[in-house]
Amino acid sequence: GHRAGPAPAAGAATNLVIHDGRLQSGYARFDPRAYLQNNYVPPRADFSSEECVVPWKLRCLAETFASGEICGRTLIDVGSGPTIYQLLSACDHFEEIVATDFLEVNREELRRWVRGEPGAFDWSPFIRHVCKIEGRG
Ligand SMILES: C[S@@+](CC[C@H](N)C(=O)[O-])C[C@H]1O[C@@H](n2cnc3c(N)ncnc32)[C@H](O)[C@@H]1O
Known part of the structure; x- marks a missing residue:
């Protein structure tokens, strides 16, 4: 796996570890x-509309992590694919996040x-949107 510095989403000292998985032929x-x-680009990632799937997912994640129901030291995201948006609201709640994927191309x-x-990939519109819905201006 590859160990990286703090994810830039939130100031917290979260380490992101990208873990190897086993290749499954269906995803080859x-x-x-x-x-x-x-x-993850418009129209599916249209931050101006709450009806749009991407802002909806981000809001669900923000609300889930803000509830404090999911907490611990390490969060393991199984099947991260090539994406990190799903981890943004988790950063404040975990010291370490492990992103995993079968595929080397995704890692x-x-x-x-x-x-x-x-x-x-430019995740900055996602990061800005998460900051906005989390009330960080
Ligand atoms: C539909 S993509 C989801 C990607 C991303 N999380 C998202 O929200 O867009 C599913 C990913 O899971 C990976 N995957 C499926 N089963 C897995 C497993 N058991 N371990 C690691 N990765 C897995 C696949 O390689 C694929 O990249």
């Missing part, structure tokens, strides 16, 4: 860039973002 042709393009996509490499 999974294309992270196409997946991100299909699901590499996450590492690109962690390292801030060129071509990394």
Whole structure:
């Protein structure tokens, strides 16, 4: 696995660990860039509409973690894919978050973002939206 510095979502000292998984043949042709393009850019990621699936998911996650019902030292996200939006509201509640995925292409996509490499997916609209719904301006 790859260990990275604090996720930038919230100031908390959360370490993100990207863990290897076992390859499952059904996902062998999974294309992270196409997946991100299909699901995490407008129209599916339209932050101006609460009816839209992405802001709805972010609100559900924010409310769930804000309730304090899910807590502990380490959060393990099974099947993170190439995405981190699902972890943003968790950062404040866990010291360590382990992102896992079967596919090296997905783990590499996450590492690109962690390292801030060129071509990394831009999660900043998601981070801004989560800050907004969590009342952090
Ligand atoms: C539909 S994608 C979800 C990606 C992302 N979490 C999202 O919200 O868009 C499911 C991912 O889970 C991975 N996966 C499925 N079963 C897994 C397992 N048992 N361990 C690790 N990764 C798994 C697949 O490689 C795929 O990337």
